[in-house]
Amino acid sequence: MANTRAARIGVLIQRVVASSLQRELHDPRLRGVTITEVRVTGDLQIARIYWTLLTDPNKARGERKRAEQALRQSAGRLRSHVGHKAGLRLTPQLEFIYDELPTQAHEIDDVLVVAKKRDEELERSREGAQYAGEEDPYRHPREDEDDDFDDEDDEEFDDDFDDDSDESSENDSEDDDDDLDEDSEDSESHDSSANSDENEDVA
Template identity: 30%
Template sequence: MSKQRLQQVADTMQQILGQVIQYELKDPRVGFATVTGVEVSADLQRATVRVSVMGEPDEQAATMEGLQRARGFLRKRVAEEMNHMRFVPELRLVHDTSLAYTMRIDEVLHEVEAERKANPPKLDDEPEDHGRA
């Protein structure tokens, strides 16, 4: 199967799974989860679904557990929406922490910027003499 077709399948699955998780799952453990990407194997047997979860670590773990338990339902909904496919890939859900990592870097950069604003460098000072004559 062409790379373009695989990407189309992955994009469609990402859209479907995002909608189903947000609007159809009734598991109270599932908090705010976003499907950040889907990678489909060349033979369409497996799909790796990256999920970003907001909240505290214990809430994130509970959400991922709830999503793992709902894999069959999620796969069934993908099959219903993508009825033109002969075979629907087995879903492998992976906790995507890249968003949290990005948010932490952004937070640190804002802290550094605030610290620089609070303690700006003094440009009027004489440069330090580093042993030069």
């Protein structure tokens, strides 16, 4: 419950302070100051106001110091505005803390922009380049898979061919054995007939 109330008071303080900086405090040192977040302690005694400065990076250091000084000098007046406009019976003490995150994010954006430009320049330089040897000397995964499939197909074909050859050899061998058996039977029958004829002649 206390945390919920502290969060709600923080939102009110952020609105009041931001409005006062724009409309009621005409201090040139506060131009470009933006309130990013307000955190109120659980006992509602202190409100930490996080702020950043939108300005030229080359002038940021000097302007930041001047803005910090102006905020410290205006803290009492801003607290009165908060108590009056937010309708708080007990107005927290205001502490102003510079928010480093937007600055760091801006620096990261600058780095990304530079990296993108370098990538574009590298891409343009590659457009007119030619391979020294083959057009594409590198093997690709898809080609390797196709080669593997071809090897497997060849092995399966060889196995099938060997099996067929073995079966054919076995069949031929069986046929030869059958022919030999038949010739042997014919020879025995012929010899038997010849012996019978000779016996008849002798008689």
